[in-house]
Amino acid sequence: MAQRNVPVSSRLGDVRYEIRGALSRRARELEAEGREIIRLNIGNPGLFGFSVPVHVRAAVESRLAQSEAYCHQQGLMxxxxxxxxxxxxxxxxxxxxxxxxxxxxxxxxxxxxxRALLNSSEEVLLPSPDYPLWSAATVLNGGRARYYPCPASRGHLPDPDEVESLITPRTRALVLINPNNPTGAVYPTDLLKALVRVAERHRLLLLSDEIYDGILYDQAAFQPLAPLAGDLPCVTYSGLSKMHRACGYRVGWISLSGADSKLAEFRSALDLLSALRLCANVPTQWGVAPAINGPDTTAALTSPGGRLYEARRAVIEGVRNSEFLSVVEPQGALYAFPSVRNEHFSQFDDETFALDLLETENVLVVPGTGFNIRERNHFRLTLLPEPDQIADVFDRIERCLDRLAAGSKARARHVA
Structure with missing residues (x-):
C-alpha cells in the first residue's frame, strides 16, 4: 500500500516569510550555477563585514568554561x-x-x-507593513492578525484613531516596531503617547519591538515606549543582533514593565514556557552586560561619514536619480522601503519585479507584500553593503525597471 503524504498544520497556510522564501531559494540555485548574487534580503551585519564589538566578544570568550550547564530559564542573573x-x-x-x-x-x-497571551481567534494589532515574524507567530499561536496601515503618504506612521477603530472585544495586544523594520520610520513621542492612551482605554497589552533603538540617522530621536506606558503592562523587546552586530549569538530579551499586580499571571505563563525550553544559549549571554554598559560602537556608523550613514545616503541618491522610484527616507534601523511610481506601469507587481531583478541583474530584494501590505509597488533592501555597491545596485534596479516599463507600454499599445 502506498504511503500517503505526511499532513501539515493548516495554520501554515496563512504563514509567509519571504525574507528567506522562494526568491532566496532561487538565489541559492543561481549561486550553485556560478552566479554572484548581491543579497540585500536580510539584515545580517556579519555577512557584510561588520564585527561584534571586541569587548563583547572577549566577555563571551572568557566565560566559556562557566557556560557548560543550563542556566536559569529566564537567563543569567x-x-x-x-x-x-x-x-x-x-x-x-x-x-x-x-x-x-x-x-x-x-x-x-x-x-x-x-503563546503566553493568546487564546484561539484572539486578535493582535500589527503595523502594515510589519516584520512578518509577528504575523506568523500570531497565526501559529492560534491568533488573528489585524493590520493598522502605515502608508508612505504618512511617512509610514500609524494614525491612532485608525488603530482604535480596528479594536474589537477579541483584541488582546497592540504591537509597535520602532525604529521600524521594514520602513525605517522612527515614531514621535506624541504619537507614542496617543497609542498608549488607546491601549489604556481598551486594556491592551503593549508589545514594543525596539531591537533597532540606537540605529538612528539625521538627529532622529528614539523614545522608548515603557516610560510612557507607566503602570500599563508593556513588553519591550531588544537584543544583541543589530546594535551589536551579533546576529549569530542569538541573544534577545524582553523586559516587562507596569504594575506587578497586572503582570503576575502573564509573567507566570512566561516563566513556565521559558522552563519548557530549558534556557537560552548560555555562552553568549555573558556579552549582554558588557554590550549594555560598554562603549557606544554604533554612533560612528550612523553619523555622517560612517558606513551605515553613507550607505543610506547612497540609497537616497539612487532613488533621487531614478525615473521610477520614490522613498520615505529611513530615520532608523537597517533598511529602506522604496516604492515604484505606478504612472510608469499599467500594472506593477512587486513579486514579478523582484524575480526579474534577481534573474537578470543578480540582485535579491524582498517584495513589499512580504511585509503584509496590500500595495504591490514596494520592496525592501538592507543598508548593510558598502555605499559603492549600493550605487551599483540602483543602476541595476533602474535597468530592470526600464525594461519592465518598456514592456508595460508595449502591452498597452497592443491592447489599444
Missing part, C-alpha cells in the same frame, strides 16, 4: 540585572531582573510571548 538597570534608567515603571527573560533571539521571544 548578571545579564538580566544589566537589562533591568537600563530599563529603569530610561524610566520604565517596575522594571527589575525578575521581569526580564532572555531568549534565543527576539524571534523566539515573540513566539513565546504570543
Amino acid at each position: 548578571a545579564a538580566r540585572e544589566a537589562i533591568a538597570a537600563r530599563e529603569t534608567a530610561r524610566g520604565a515603571f517596575g522594571a527589575h531582573a525578575e521581569n526580564v527573560f532572555i531568549g534565543n533571539g527576539v524571534s523566539e521571544l515573540i513566539d513565546l510571548t504570543l
Whole structure:
C-alpha cells in the first residue's frame, strides 16, 4: 500500500516569510550555477563585514568554561540585572531582573510571548507593513492578525484613531516596531503617547519591538515606549543582533514593565514556557552586560561619514536619480522601503519585479507584500553593503525597471 503524504498544520497556510522564501531559494540555485548574487534580503551585519564589538566578544570568550550547564530559564542573573538597570534608567515603571527573560533571539521571544497571551481567534494589532515574524507567530499561536496601515503618504506612521477603530472585544495586544523594520520610520513621542492612551482605554497589552533603538540617522530621536506606558503592562523587546552586530549569538530579551499586580499571571505563563525550553544559549549571554554598559560602537556608523550613514545616503541618491522610484527616507534601523511610481506601469507587481531583478541583474530584494501590505509597488533592501555597491545596485534596479516599463507600454499599445 502506498504511503500517503505526511499532513501539515493548516495554520501554515496563512504563514509567509519571504525574507528567506522562494526568491532566496532561487538565489541559492543561481549561486550553485556560478552566479554572484548581491543579497540585500536580510539584515545580517556579519555577512557584510561588520564585527561584534571586541569587548563583547572577549566577555563571551572568557566565560566559556562557566557556560557548560543550563542556566536559569529566564537567563543569567548578571545579564538580566544589566537589562533591568537600563530599563529603569530610561524610566520604565517596575522594571527589575525578575521581569526580564532572555531568549534565543527576539524571534523566539515573540513566539513565546504570543503563546503566553493568546487564546484561539484572539486578535493582535500589527503595523502594515510589519516584520512578518509577528504575523506568523500570531497565526501559529492560534491568533488573528489585524493590520493598522502605515502608508508612505504618512511617512509610514500609524494614525491612532485608525488603530482604535480596528479594536474589537477579541483584541488582546497592540504591537509597535520602532525604529521600524521594514520602513525605517522612527515614531514621535506624541504619537507614542496617543497609542498608549488607546491601549489604556481598551486594556491592551503593549508589545514594543525596539531591537533597532540606537540605529538612528539625521538627529532622529528614539523614545522608548515603557516610560510612557507607566503602570500599563508593556513588553519591550531588544537584543544583541543589530546594535551589536551579533546576529549569530542569538541573544534577545524582553523586559516587562507596569504594575506587578497586572503582570503576575502573564509573567507566570512566561516563566513556565521559558522552563519548557530549558534556557537560552548560555555562552553568549555573558556579552549582554558588557554590550549594555560598554562603549557606544554604533554612533560612528550612523553619523555622517560612517558606513551605515553613507550607505543610506547612497540609497537616497539612487532613488533621487531614478525615473521610477520614490522613498520615505529611513530615520532608523537597517533598511529602506522604496516604492515604484505606478504612472510608469499599467500594472506593477512587486513579486514579478523582484524575480526579474534577481534573474537578470543578480540582485535579491524582498517584495513589499512580504511585509503584509496590500500595495504591490514596494520592496525592501538592507543598508548593510558598502555605499559603492549600493550605487551599483540602483543602476541595476533602474535597468530592470526600464525594461519592465518598456514592456508595460508595449502591452498597452497592443491592447489599444
